[in-house]
Amino acid sequence: MQVAPPDFDRMFGALADATRRDIVRRAIDGEEGIVELAGHYPMSFAAVQKHVAILERAGLVTKERIGRRKVVRANLEGVLMVRRLLDRYEELWRSRIGRMTDLLAEDAPRAQKETDR
Amino acid sequence: MTVTAVRKDADKLTLTLDAEFEATPERVWQLWADPRQLERWWGPPSYPATFTSLELRAGGRASYFMTGPDGQLTPLGYWEIVTAEPPRRIEMIDGFANADGSPNEEMPGPGAMNVTIEPIGEGRTRMSIENIFPDATAMEQLLAMGQEEGLTEAVGQIDAILAEDTIATAGDRR
Numbered sequence: 186m187q188v189a190p191p192d193f194d195r196m197f198g199a200l201a202d203a204t205r206r207d208i209v210r211r212a213i214d215g216e217e218g219i220v221e222l223a224g225h226y227p228m229s230f231a232a233v234q235k236h237v238a239i240l241e242r243a244g245l246v247t248k249e250r251i252g253r254r255k256v257v258r259a260n261l262e263g264v265l266m267v268r269r270l271l272d273r274y275e276e277l278w279r280s281r282i283g284r285m286t287d288l289l290a291e292d293a294p295r296a297q298k299e300t301d302r
Numbered sequence: 303m304t305v306t307a308v309r310k311d312a313d314k315l316t317l318t319l320d321a322e323f324e325a326t327p328e329r330v331w332q333l334w335a336d337p338r339q340l341e342r343w344w345g346p347p348s349y350p351a352t353f354t355s356l357e358l359r360a361g362g363r364a365s366y367f368m369t370g371p372d373g374q375l376t377p378l379g380y381w382e383i384v385t386a387e388p389p390r391r392i393e394m395i396d397g398f399a400n401a402d403g404s405p406n407e408e409m410p411g412p413g414a415m416n417v418t419i420e421p422i423g424e425g426r427t428r429m430s431i432e433n434i435f436p437d438a439t440a441m442e443q444l445l446a447m448g449q450e451e452g453l454t455e456a457v458g459q460i461d462a463i464l465a466e467d468t469i470a471t472a473g474d475r476r
Contacts, residue, residue: 197438200312270441271310274317278431279305282321284343285333286304289325 199243204228205236208257212246215258222257306428315435320428327419327427331389334358334417349376355403359386365403377409392417410440 200206204226211217211225223233237257240246248255307320323330333339337353345351349368356364364381380399386392397405397412405412414434422428435441 197312197315268312270438271312271317274433274441275308275310275319278317278319278433280346281343282305282319282429284346285321285330286323288333288339288342289323289329292329 195243196245199239199245202236204233205240208233208236208240209245209259212240212257212259213261215249215256217257218255219257315438315441317433317435318430320430322422323427323429324425325427326425327389327421330419330427330429334392335388337364356381358383358388358392360384362386363403365399377406378403380405381415382412390419411436413440 200209207225208222211222219230219234219237222237223230226233237246237248241248244260246257246259249258304321304323305319306322307318309318310316333343335356335358337356340353340356341351344353344366345368348371351366351368353364353366356362358364360383362383364383366379366381368376368379370376378399378401380397380403382395382397384393384395393416394414395412396415398409400406413436414432416432416434418430418432420428420430
């Protein structure tokens with residue numbers, strides 16, 4: 186039995202905002218600092234700074250110093266974890282539906298013939 | 303592939319799958335209503351489910367556990383049936399239970415599961431499953447309980463992330 190680290194809730198919360206998702210997407214390239222990022226959105230520098238801070242606390246981005254600049258980089262592992270949970274559920278249900286199909290096939294040779302054209 | 307659509311919403315913590323079967327709605331309903339049939343698909347072969355009770359009617363309850371490869375039992379799960387309209391619709395709460403079947407307050411909160419079953423002609427039926435998770439911790443815990451065989455991490459997920467807006471809506475897959 187494994188319990189998720191508490192960060193999961195924070196990650197999902199951080200991603201529940203279109204601007205922050207967009208920041209994460211741009212941070213995958215990891216070439217822009219907060220000033221450049223702020224140029225993409227109709228909001229103040231401080232507001233963008235706040236969004237980045239939320240993403241940082243959720244472990245989704247990090248600030249890295251490159252020379253004299255600080256760039257915002259996505260923590261891909263963190264981003265992937267969120268998706269992975271939903272992906273695993275998808276797999277779980279795909280397996281279940283596969284087993285349902287097998288079960289139905291056991292008793293449905295007639296129904297199958299009807300739809301074969 | 304009988305799964306025809308998958309919708310994942312990372313914001314709302316919902317997962318919806320549509321599947322089509324070569325069977326009537328009444329027959330598909332039986333997969334849910336008959337505990338012996340339910341046991342054959344709810345858990346994977348390596349983690350078979352045992353339903354100790356199942357009352358598929360509004361206000362009814364079900365309880366189940368799963369048995370791991372080493373014979374270890376998972377925590378007890380319960381269903382609280384909110385709506386049951388044979389053979390079309392099931393709405394239920396799905397959570398962890400104490401030994402007496404009451405909701406276990408120490409485990410992550412329950413999720414909701416809605417099932418819609420509809421005929422689509424030629425003796426075929428579409429089943430739509432909607433999972434609504436209370437929070438990510440519960441998602442992880444329920445997953446741990448539903449130990450799937452071969453839960454390998456999909457290769458190429460990085461590509462998916464790089465693709466447009468996958469984080470936001472994790473677009474429909476076919």
